Amino acid sequence: MSLLRTMALVMLICWFVVACAGTGGFDRSAVAAVPLAQPEAASGLTTKPGWVARRFAVAAANPLASQAGAQVLRQGGSAVDAAIAVQMVLTLVEPQSSGIGGGAFLLHHDGRRVQAFDGRETAPAAAEPTLFLDQKGTPLPFMEALVGGRSVGTPGAVAMLAQAHHQHGKLPWASLFEPAIGLAEDGFAVSPRLHTLLKTETALQKDPVAAAYFYNDDGQPHPVGHVLKNPDLAAVLRAIASRGPQAFYDGPVALAMVNKVQQHPANPGRLNAEDLKHYQPKDREALCFQHLVQQRALRICGFPPPGSGALAIGQIMGLLARTPHATAAPAPGAPPSPDWLHTYTEASRLAFADRAQYLADPDFVEAPAGRWHSLLDAHYLDDRARLIGNARMTTVPAGQPGGVNSSWASMPEQPEYGTSHISIVDAWGNALAMTTTIEAGFGSRLMVNTSQGRTGGFLLNNQLTDFSFTPTDAQGRLVANRLEPGKRPRSSMSPTLVFDAQTGQLLMSVGSPGGALIIHFTAKTLLGTLHWGLNPQAAIDLPNFGTLGGPLLLEAGRFPAATVQALQQRGHTVTETALPSGLQALQRGMQNGQAVWLGGADPRREGIVAGD
Known part of the structure; x- marks a missing residue:
């Protein structure tokens, strides 16, 4: 042997x-x-x-x-x-x-x-x-x-x-x-x-x-x-x-x-x-973007289309950075707060709306405004972040990066x-x-x-x-x-x-x-x-936590009842489940x-x- x-x-x-x-x-x-x-x-x-x-x-x-x-x-x-x-x-x-x-x-x-x-x-x-x-x-x-x-x-x-x-x-x-x-x-x-x-x-x-x-x-x-x-x-x-x-x-x-x-x-x-x-x-070519953490510039690299993860993560982190909860760390040993989870969820919904509209194999589909980084442009994220309020958005349409109207249909959730x-x-x-x-x-x-x-x-x-x-x-x-x-x-x-x-x-x-x-x-x-x-x-x-466009999913047994209630009061449907x-x-x-x-x-x- x-x-x-x-x-x-x-x-x-x-x-x-x-x-x-x-x-x-x-x-x-x-x-x-x-x-x-x-x-x-x-x-x-x-x-x-x-x-x-x-x-x-x-x-x-x-x-x-x-x-x-x-x-x-x-x-x-x-x-x-x-x-x-x-x-x-x-x-x-x-x-x-x-x-x-x-x-x-x-x-x-x-x-x-x-x-x-x-x-x-x-x-x-x-x-x-x-x-x-x-x-x-x-x-x-x-x-x-x-x-x-x-x-x-x-x-x-x-x-x-x-x-x-x-x-x-x-x-x-x-x-x-x-x-x-x-x-x-x-x-x-x-x-x-x-x-x-x-x-x-x-x-x-x-x-x-x-x-x-x-x-x-x-x-x-x-x-x-x-x-x-x-x-x-x-x-x-x-x-x-x-x-x-x-x-x-x-x-x-x-x-x-x-x-x-x-x-x-x-x-x-x-x-x-x-x-x-x-x-x-x-x-x-990898898809990379700049991200600031306490004035330290980071370069975060992920996979380009047909991967959708790097763009969605870049949008979520960029949108969060434009809100009052950007630096709101949870207490040691505690889950994130209801305020932070609400903001994160709304940022995610905006990112997933763009994902459903634009993301596909780049050999078959042109990037919005001619480049995938248009979804991460500062002015575009500024505009999208303004949609995040204190309550859950009723509808979340895809954006118009580069000011260009899209002829694509949004992909149904599956x-x-x-x-x-x-x-x-x-x-x-x-x-x-x-x-x-x-x-x-x-x-x-x-x-x-x-x-x-x-x-x-x-x-x-x-x-x-x-x-x-x-x-x-x-x-x-x-x-x-x-x-x-x-x-x-x-x-x-x-x-x-x-x-x-x-x-x-x-x-x-x-x-x-x-x-x-x-x-x-x-x-x-x-x-x-x-x-x-x-x-x-x-x-x-x-x-763990997240949403795919429907309910806000929270890892079962990991969040206080008060957190769930606070999120529900903001309009979220919350499902506690194994993640x-x-x-x-x-x-x-x-x-x-x-x-x-x-x-x-x-x-x-x-x-x-x-x-x-």
Whole structure:
């Protein structure tokens, strides 16, 4: 047995011990029904201590994945090298959230420039704008559209990671797959979160491959601690390791994906071999904006369209800065005040109105006033901030950045799901924030298996459901984020890097899963660290909140009744519910006079920070 495989088994044993006897344990009482907007159910809270690293650090959603990334960094690998190892392990141990059957946004800093590597899925060439309408022109019920081949877009994560590795990798491509291959062949312990989500899942069991892999003969999910092996995924990863991304996008693996999508008995899809062969990741310019914190200028960089997170976060933070509550920090250990929450919510509603109107794939849709930064212009935010009053706005129309009228229809609200987040800094001065997804929990509920003789495989995304189901409004105006062949759906993924604007020094890497609520989870952590002086773990631990245009969502059990009542008096409909973010963050700090990286991982999920 190789050294890496032995270490993988050691990580498996350590993870099982942590999962079963962690500082907080697994609290089944915390599992609660969540609104449709939630990508994954809650699975309890586990207190996280916060971490300190001096040379390098990896923050990821599963201990095995974090440890695999840290091992790559110890071998002299770069941040991109570590991200590849982390993603491959997450494909195995956190299959509900991300994997090689999905896509990702990777924001990378090499000490000089920030790049945005776009591995977002694309719509198949045969997909039409009316894909999610029934014969009467009515949008399909969401789960009916999601489960099966109809919702599957061309996966982009593997090609994007290969592109990033070509530019920034230090270790051989093949070596980065060894931890995941070892775990897939020798097995990993089913975690409490995976078990909980399998227990509440129903559609996944309708796929014979997935049912045989995730469930016992009696239809029950494998118990916590069960050693689960995935030999078919191991074979696929070996092929990609030896032949590069071509092994995924052409040949037996590609054929298996196409057959799985097109031969679904009830809901076949449009993905074909040519879609896979012609997929191209994109190297985009990051979307960065200036933000002042106590007269210190920061440069906050996020993902440009088709990402919507950076623009929405930039608008929310810019609007808040123009209100009396800009610097209103909560008391230590307390949630934000009703006044601050009201102002934040109104700012969010303004940002989300613009998001619904304008945000889509920039290769298909022109930016308002010809540039995306028009949504962040000072005069525009001044005008929008004046709409925020003491009571909830009755209606929130999109604005007119640059004074230009929009011909687009506003996209109707519909569910968004998914994702996992990875933050990494390496010993070479490189850093990244990568948010990765198969969209809904367990994606399209289709598991690709390349051989009848091996169990397991990998799950395919349902990313096409991020397009607007309705391509036009009642007046016939087009929705910017409508489905079109080759188009990338709008995303809420918000990988974020923060810099000192004067020196260029990297200060922070942060991001989260959570569907459209990613924007709020990430904004909360940025506000907590940058404005309220909290360390990353304390900022992540703060109660979650946000709105998607409907009710104001507050994390259940975390806000006083008086806060809820005060918000209701201002006109807000308040819903208290589980809000299971999965935040990961690394922030530059000082300890004993030495520069360090302070790490935080969300207590609502299973992640840790690993490093030296």
